[in-house]
Amino acid sequence: MTYTIGPVSCAPGERVQGLIPVGVSTYGVDLGIPLIVINGAAPGPVLCVDGGVHGDEYDGMEAIRRVLAETDPATLRGTLVGIPCVNAPAFEAAARTSGLDHANLNRIFPGDPDGSYSLRLAAAFVEQVIPAVDALVDLHTGGAYGEIAPLTIVQGGYEELATGIGLAAGHPLIWKGGKWGGTARLSALQAGKPAITVEAGGGTYREETVALHVRSVRNIMRHLGMIDGQAELLDTYTEVSGTFARSSAGGFFLGHADPGEECKQGDLIGRVVDHYGAILEEIRAPQDGIVLWVRRIRTVRTGDEVVIFGAVEGELRP
Ligand SMILES: [Zn+2]
Numbered sequence: 610m611t612y613t614i615g616p617v618s619c620a621p622g623e624r625v626q627g628l629i630p631v632g633v634s635t636y637g638v639d640l641g642i643p644l645i646v647i648n649g650a651a652p653g654p655v656l657c658v659d660g661g662v663h664g665d666e667y668d669g670m671e672a673i674r675r676v677l678a679e680t681d682p683a684t685l686r687g688t689l690v691g692i693p694c695v696n697a698p699a700f701e702a703a704a705r706t707s708g709l710d711h712a713n714l715n716r717i718f719p720g721d722p723d724g725s726y727s728l729r730l731a732a733a734f735v736e737q738v739i740p741a742v743d744a745l746v747d748l749h750t751g752g753a754y755g756e757i758a759p760l761t762i763v764q765g766g767y768e769e770l771a772t773g774i775g776l777a778a779g780h781p782l783i784w785k786g787g788k789w790g791g792t793a794r795l796s797a798l799q800a801g802k803p804a805i806t807v808e809a810g811g812g813t814y815r816e817e818t819v820a821l822h823v824r825s826v827r828n829i830m831r832h833l834g835m836i837d838g839q840a841e842l843l844d845t846y847t848e849v850s851g852t853f854a855r856s857s858a859g860g861f862f863l864g865h866a867d868p869g870e871e872c873k874q875g876d877l878i879g880r881v882v883d884h885y886g887a888i889l890e891e892i893r894a895p896q897d898g899i900v901l902w903v904r905r906i907r908t909v910r911t912g913d914e915v916v917i918f919g920a921v922e923g924e925l926r927p
Contacts, residue, residue: 612648612688614741619648622682631733632726642733645677645691653687654833657742658826660692662715662749662793664699667814669748672822687835690742695734698726705752716791735796744774745797745804746829748822751811757902758869759821762786762806767798775805776927777832777840778825782899783848783925812905842927849919851901855912856881858889862909866900873897878916881909892916
């Protein structure tokens with residue numbers, strides 16, 4: 610059956626690309642959500658994989674292009690929708706937030722069709738993408754400012770919907786995150802669709818992070834029966850909750866622990882020093898746990914995030 614998402618239609622066994630329009634740039638160029646669609650020859654679920662909600666998280670964007678390039682429409686069961694870069698104005702600005710209205714797209718879902726560009730973008734995603742898919746995998750990294758341990762966010766309260774694809778993403782850490790709202794993930798979950806965020810890497814673009822994201826998407830496709838093979842699952846997964854530490858002083862940030870590193874309560878994770886080397890602040894583990902994200906940009910201002918610390922909440926066995 611022909612598959613349609615926004616203005617893009619794709620016959621079985623075909624691959625097409627197109628744009629869900631959201632507006633027009635001052636150059637007169639169409640702005641919107643770029644899509645690559647592969648409609649498999651055989652029926653099956655519709656999986657959407659998106660990247661670039663934050664414009665400085667490059668690894669997921671490339672991972673999506675690679676998975677789509679390597680997927681054969683003749684053997685695919687179901688439909689794969691790739692959105693390599695949701696937030697083109699943030700990508701153009703090489704920034705987390707939009708160059709058009711400086712909004713953080715990952716905090717303003719479900720958006721507003723009459724609002725600023727980012728609000729319109731979120732609204733177009735909610736109105737045209739989410740209803741056209743059966744599951745959503747949202748690829749992120751730690752961003753240009755920081756690096757994150759490979760992990761999967763399964764939103765608390767939506768475990769029944771999201772744990773299946775969450776475990777198939779293949780990372781041993783499951784962050785029961787999402788006290789904050791406004792994400793594409795939450796909008797999809799509220800629409801009754803399985804949705805997760807997969808995090809890995811950051812700081813800069815790395816081929817190893819691209820490979821991690823490709824592996825996650827392929828394993829989720831196996832889990833959903835879209836491609837041949839058995840999904841690989843780990844024996845156990847560690848559930849964590851996250852605590853954001855912010856600096857009380859501006860200065861130069863020095864990290865003393867890496868993402869994924871286990872810490873005992875009181876262990877040094879980072880320091881803020883002034884230009885003379887005097888220590889202005891020490892960031893220590895608030896309890897035993899795992900460092901999830903560490904700042905990589907050395908400039909730190911009062912109130913900036915420096916560390917996300919993970920407390921272990923339990924073990925999960927598939
Ligand atoms: Zn992100």
